[in-house]
Amino acid sequence: MSTSIPTLSRRHWLSMIGKAAGGGVMYQAMSSLGYAQESNYRGPLELSKAKRGGSVVILGAGLAGMTAAYELRAAGYRVQVLEFQERSGGRCWTVRGGDSFTELGGAKQTCSFAKGNYINPGPWRVPYHHYAVLDYCKKFGVRLEPFMQVNYNALVHNSKAFGGKPQKFREVQADAYGYVAELLAKATNQGALDQAVTTEDKEKLLESLRGWGALDKDFRYVASHSVSNHRGFQIEPAGGLMPVAQYSTPIEMSSLLQSGLWNKINDGHLMEFQTAIFEPVGGMDAIAKGFEKEVGSLVRHNCKVTRIEQNDKGVTVTFSDTRKGGAAQQVKADWCVCTIPASILAQIDIQVGDAMKQAIQSLPYGASFKVGLEFKRRFWEEDERIYGGISYTDLPIGQISYPSTNFFSKGPAVLLGGYQYENAHAYAYTAMSPAQRIQAAVEQGAQLHAQYPKEFLSGFTVGWHRVPWINGCFGLWTDALREQHYRNLCEIDGRIVLAGEHCSYIPAWQEGAILSSLDAVKRLHDKAQATA
Amino acid sequence: MSTSIPTLSRRHWLSMIGKAAGGGVMYQAMSSLGYAQESNYRGPLELSKAKRGGSVVILGAGLAGMTAAYELRAAGYRVQVLEFQERSGGRCWTVRGGDSFTELGGAKQTCSFAKGNYINPGPWRVPYHHYAVLDYCKKFGVRLEPFMQVNYNALVHNSKAFGGKPQKFREVQADAYGYVAELLAKATNQGALDQAVTTEDKEKLLESLRGWGALDKDFRYVASHSVSNHRGFQIEPAGGLMPVAQYSTPIEMSSLLQSGLWNKINDGHLMEFQTAIFEPVGGMDAIAKGFEKEVGSLVRHNCKVTRIEQNDKGVTVTFSDTRKGGAAQQVKADWCVCTIPASILAQIDIQVGDAMKQAIQSLPYGASFKVGLEFKRRFWEEDERIYGGISYTDLPIGQISYPSTNFFSKGPAVLLGGYQYENAHAYAYTAMSPAQRIQAAVEQGAQLHAQYPKEFLSGFTVGWHRVPWINGCFGLWTDALREQHYRNLCEIDGRIVLAGEHCSYIPAWQEGAILSSLDAVKRLHDKAQATA
Incomplete structure (x- = not known):
């Protein structure tokens, strides 16, 4: 020992x-x-208590706005939040049976999913290193369950390869790694890399390649027990005198390379998708509801902000009540945290300097659409043993994500039948009517799962450029745009500071929204304390 | 569209x-x-109804025995089960606070884990392709939750490399893949593989290597945004004007190769460990309890079988009641399904032919030990953001597996502080007393987690060769042994058939036990029907 x-x-x-x-x-x-x-992220903010009872108006009750409300109230500020929608949460949004949504263009959908089923049109995952989101979840008692990102038994599909037949993730990965190992072992053994690898390292490299790539004693990737133990058997080892196991046959290397499918299995290696990764039990809006439980009383809904003015004494926000109508109203406060997306803010009269104005007006928003499809039963589990995870396809739907919850249950279930953020497809599909989008998702999905037409019940879809309160999905920064505008967007302008995922280096993620808000709030507080 | x-x-x-x-x-x-x-596995057995009311005695109430009892009773047989222990389930076993266990040698442990905490000394995972186990779970309402096998934020550790400092799974994987991609791209670009790869495939290969390996435009694996997005950042991208992201620096290739750590991150690629993989909620014995709910009334506990005889009319099993004592008793039946492990059966007087006898006596059993450790809090989650998954080490404990359940909860939690089935270590640790085994696990684990000594509460350990009712962990077949003995072990001998993981090609797994039993039962039924 x-x-x-x-x-x-x-x-x-x-x-x-x-x-x-x-x-x-x-x-x-x-x-x-x-x-x-x-x-x-450095744990909960602990702002020193505000010297005097200052006031803050927060625009937007998404996660950035509610984070600001929570932290500033705790620091002693009088806080009020104006929200355009009749609900809080913003993109932290879950659609369930009975929920309605009218997109730009006027098409109205009412979701008919069975009780307990849902689709998250916006964020749907919480990575292990999104510390701020996780900590607020823990603080607010939001229950999380593992999100199944990678599933070796899910499919990868290129409609133009293998006669359109989907392949198994595990087969593509095992074969790709096997051929890479085989080729590198060959080059190494031939001395082609003698300048790059020492003799001592060479031995270790070959030994590692053999294990990782499931190569045989001659460093070849050929059908074997070991290879089948990576990619799956034709007939699996079993019990008693059942038929004996049969190896499966690797995909031929050239076909695999030409299919491009190897490029579709790597998402799970990226920080944002690495296990452990989570989702809130029952829908993403559990996080919004967690915040709402704390600061819901500070939020006024149905407020359409039309003007944001400031002088050296304070901020005046003009808005109309979209439900009650009536004359324009005003809120005054010492400070303002504005979390309205840049795509909307660019259309509002805001009294800030040219630098911030240009930044607001220069940021394009990424396109994206999602389609949730409800089926009569979990055929992906029952027929195909796919429990959660994602199948990838070159078709415009991009991916099919199977639910990571209520495994093995009976009755109707909802999968994510399409999620595409590649601009060309995303715009094309957002341009369609919801019914067309759903129909297309069913037709395309049927190329991966023959059960689609028979089992389909209903769908619900959101094309983000048609969402009235944002006109897009997330701030689409480029390096050049960041260089020119990012700091100007984030610096406090007089008594106004912006926050939200668009003011972060983690665009489209809730962590970006919250971290941006924590940083904005901290700087605003420092300035408020320094302002006599 | x-x-x-x-x-x-x-x-x-x-x-x-x-x-x-x-x-x-x-x-x-x-x-x-x-x-x-x-x-x-072809779904539930549907044995034609037995012609006449035959009887079957089943020896052992593990999963194989209970499967046989369930299926044979359904087919119309009169079934009774004799079990040595005072509980059913066999190796499908969960230890909780208050449970006691006395191992060979006399050392008795009483588990002091907090309510809700447990350790599974035997099987602890259910892979997605263990269809029989999953189907019985579904049939019996056994709730399953995802088991976290791979965790990119867990550790890989070689006590003799990097000054003993554990590395992150994600760093080792990203760097290993990066260097493999870089080396293979170099060889390919230098023309070293022109005979193995066509010009057309070469382009696809290089493109795939760049993406997969996070290589730069010159096919180099060097610190970059893309590399950090695989292995982690030194400082992560954040929000507002927080400090800007800083790339992390890859481990130097030679150090990585010499450490051998690359060989410790591949388990998740093997069929048996691929996602999706599950565990029963609350402990593995939920599966045993599922079976027990159905066939518990057929089981008689505390029966030590001493002789198994047969003639052309039936089978006679002689046993003693280990609790009540008294004279030897006998059960007679038309047929017998014997699921007693070969390691024990070899010590029992069983009337079968030489071929089966030799098979029984020739099968060695694999060694293995596990140590469950309870700590005051989930420091691996709270301090290190490791949510489930496994850290691997070259130390004798082999691995540390963090709980895949009740993430983010407060209070004491149990992790698997050691699990080793490599024979040398496993025997050495089984030879120790339980207290020594636990102490060693704490000392070794402290090399991966400095919090161990401060947070440790108590441990519970099982070294399988010291388990009185099996004297080992699982049937340790070699190809040569299978060639000589497997069929003889599994063939029906007169009126007796054997079943259990040792009669399968999936040793050590519950699927092997159940499939072996389904096959044995089917063949026994066919023979019984053919026997007038």
Whole structure:
């Protein structure tokens, strides 16, 4: 039994700090030593109490707006929030049976999903390193369950390859890795890489390639028990005297390369999609409701902001009540946190400097559409043993994501039948009517799952450029745009600061919205405290 | 919008079958056409009703025994089950606070875990393609939740590399793939593989390598946004005017290769560990309890079988009651399904032919030990953002698996602090006392998590060769052993048939036990029906 602990001096030291001072100090020490330092999120904000009872008007009750409301109220500010919609949450939005939505152009959908079924038209996942979202979830008691991102038994599909027949994720990955390992082993053994790899490293490389790529003793990727244990068997090992196992046959290398399918299995390697990744139980809006429980009383709904003015004393926001109508109304406050998306803010009369104005007007919004489809039963589970995860296709629907919840249950279930943020497809599909979009998703999905036509019940779709309160999905920054406008968008202008995912380096993600808000609020508070 | 469906003729045909004949027929058709045919499991057994009221004695109330009891009773047999232990389930076993266990050698442990916490000393996962287990779970209402196998934020550790400092899974994977891609791109660009790869395929290969490996435009794997998006950032992108993101620096290739850590991140590619993979909510024994609800009334506990005799009329099993004592008792039946592990059966007087006897006596059992450790809090989640999944180490504990349930909860939690089935370590640790095993697991685990000593509460450990009712963990077949003995072990001998994971090609897995039992029962039934 090994009891030697070669390099534990730092850890021992940490342990002693921990013992002496409790977890908080230990975490601080860990951060300063290189652990857990990746995020800019530093735990809950602890703003020093406001010197005097200042007031803040917050525009927008999405996650950025509600974060600002929560933190500023805690710091002692008088807070009110104006929200355009009749609900809070913004893009943190879940559609269930009975919910209606009218898109730009006038098409109205009423969702007819069965009780418990839903679609998240906006964000639908919470990565493990989105610390701020996770911490607010924990604080507000929002229950999270694992989101199944990668599923080895899901499909990858190129309508122009393999006669249009979908392939299994596990087969494509095993074969791609196998051929890569085989080719690299060949080059290495032939001495082609002798300048790049030392003799000592070469041995380790070959040994690793053999294991990872399931190569045989001669470094070939050919049908074998090991290969089948990666890509799946033709007939699986079983019990007793059942028919004996049969190996499966790898896809031929050239076909695999030409299909491009290898490029469709890599999402799970990206930070934003790596396991562990979560979703709120029952729908993404559980997070919005978590915030609402805290700050809901500060929010006034149905307020259409038409003008934002400021002087050196304070901010005046003019708005109309979209439900009650009547004359324009005004709210005055010392400070303003504006989380209205740039796509909408560009259309509003806002009294800020040219730099911020240009930034607001220069940011395009990414297109995206989603289609939720309800089916009579979980045929993907029952017939095909696909439990959650995502199938990818070159068709305009882009992907099919199977529900990560209520596995093995009976009755109707909803999958994400299309989610595309590639601009050309996304615009084309947003241009269609909802009924057309749903029909197209069913027709295309049938190329991956023959059961679609027979099992289909109903659909619900959102094309984000047709969403009246945002006219797009997320701030579509380029490096050049960031260089020119990002700082100008985020700097406090007089008594106004902007927040939201568009004011972040994590566009389209809730973490971006919340971090942007925490940063904006902290800077605004500092300025307010410094302002006598 | 594409509505052409190039290769759907087969699928259309399936759809029509489905419409005309319902799902069952469709599934049959799919199987015969090449879908879903990988498994030998063909759905629930439907044995024709037994001609006359035959009787069967089943030895062992593990999953194999209870499967046999369930299916044979349904077919009309009179069934009784003799079980050595005072509980059913066998290796499908969960230990909770208050449970006691006395191992060979006499050491008794009483588990002191908090309510709701547990350790599964035996099987702990259910892969998506273990169809039989999943179908019985569905039939018996056993709730399953995703098991987190792969976690990119978990650790890989070589105590002799990097000064003993654990590395992140995501860093090792990103860097390994990056260097493989870089080396293969280099060889390809230098023409070293011109004989193996056509010019057309070469372009596709290079394009795929660049994406997969996060290479730059010159096919180099160097610090970049893309690389950091795979392996993690030094400082992550954030919101507003928070500090700007900083790239992380890849591990140097030679150090990575020499560390061997690349070989520790591949388990998730193997069929048995691929997502989706599940665990029963609340502990593995939920499956045993599911069976027990159905056939519990047929089981007699505390029966130590001492002799199994047969003639052409029937089977006689002699046993003693380990609790009540008294004289030896006997059960007679027409047939016997014996699921007693070979390791125990080899010590029992069983009247079968030499071939089966030799098979029973020739099968060694694999060693394995597990250690469950309870800590005051989920420091792996709270401090290190590791939500489920497995950290791997070269230390004898082999791995640390964090709980896949009750994420983000407060209070004490149990992780799997050691699980080793590599024989040398497993025997060495089984030879230790439970207290020593637990102490070693805590000391070794502290090399991965400095919080161990401060947060540790208690442990519970099982070394399988010290388990009185099995003396080992699972049937350890080799190709040579299978060649010589497998068929002899599985063939019906007169009126006796064996079943259990040791009679399967899926050793150590519950699927093996159940499939073996389904096959044995089917053959026994056929023979019984053919026997006038």
